[in-house]
Amino acid sequence: MLKIQNLKKSYGSQVVFQNLNIEVPDGGILTVVGPSGIGKTTFLNILAGLSSADAGTIELNGKQLELSPNRRGTDVGVIFQDFNLFPQYTVAENVTLAPKVVKKENKQEYQQQCQELLKELDLSDKQASYPFQLSGGQKQRVAIARALAMKPGVLAYDEPTSGLDEESTNRVTEVIQKLQKRGVTQIVVTHDLPFAQSLNGQVLNFGTDVDR
Numbered sequence: 001m002l003k004i005q006n007l008k009k010s011y012g013s014q015v016v017f018q019n020l021n022i023e024v025p026d027g028g029i030l031t032v033v034g035p036s037g038i039g040k041t042t043f044l045n046i047l048a049g050l051s052s053a054d055a056g057t058i059e060l061n062g063k064q065l066e067l068s069p070n071r072r073g074t075d076v077g078v079i080f081q082d083f084n085l086f087p088q089y090t091v092a093e094n095v096t097l098a099p100k101v102v103k104k105e106n107k108q109e110y111q112q113q114c115q116e117l118l119k120e121l122d123l124s125d126k127q128a129s130y131p132f133q134l135s136g137g138q139k140q141r142v143a144i145a146r147a148l149a150m151k152p153g154v155l156a157y158d159e160p161t162s163g164l165d166e167e168s169t170n171r172v173t174e175v176i177q178k179l180q181k182r183g184v185t186q187i188v189v190t191h192d193l194p195f196a197q198s199l200n201g202q203v204l205n206f207g208t209d210v211d212r
C-alpha cells in the first residue's frame, strides 16, 4: 500500500499543492492527469526522491519514505520521458548495471533476471543492441526492464506515451496491465486522456482534485 498524507509543496510563495491525500493498494494503478504546469512532475519528483516536500508523509508498505533529494534505496522506480538509458551500454548492460553495482547481486542472479525481464517485455532479440539502434517504444520497454530489475515497490512513469504512435501506445497499455497482474503498484503521469482511460485505474486530477 502506498499512502500519501497531507503532502504539500511550494516554490517560494506559489503553493503547487497542499493537503494531498491518496492511497494506492498493492497492484493498483494511479493515473495523474491535469493541465500543463499544474504540478504533476513536481509530485512525481517528490515521490521519486528527487525533490523535497514542505510537509506531509509518503508511506510504502508501512515504511516512511524520505522526502528529500538525498533518499537512497530502490523503493520507487521511475521511467523518465527521455528514458535516460546509458548510450554506451547494450540493452542487457543497461538492465544489469544497477543490480550488479548497487545491489551487488551475483552474476547468475542478475543475468537470469535480465533474460526474464527482456522476455517479458518482448526484447529478447535486442539484448545486444545499443539504445541508438532502438525505436522509441523499445527504448521505453528497456527503461521499464531496467527499473523492474531493482524490484521497486512502486513504478512511476512520466508521460509514457509522449512521442509514441498508436501501436506503441497500445503496447505501453499492455505492459502496464501485465505488470498490474503481477502486483506491481504503478503511477502514471500523463496528458493523454484516452490513454489514461484505457488504464482503468484510480485517477488523481491535479486540475480539480487538489488544494492550492
Ligand SMILES: Nc1ncnc2c1ncn2[C@@H]1O[C@H](COP(=O)(O)OP(=O)(O)OP(=O)(O)O)[C@@H](O)[C@H]1O
Pocket: 011, 016, 034, 035, 036, 037, 038, 039, 040, 041, 042, 043, 191
Ligand atoms: N524548480 C522550480 N522552481 C520554481 N517553480 C517551479 C519549479 N519546478 C516547477 N515549478 C513550477 O511549479 C508548477 C508545476 O510545475 P510542474 O512541472 O510540476 O507541472 P506539470 O503539471 O508537470 O506540467 P507539464 O504537464 O507541462 O509537464 C509550475 O507553475 C512551474 O512553473
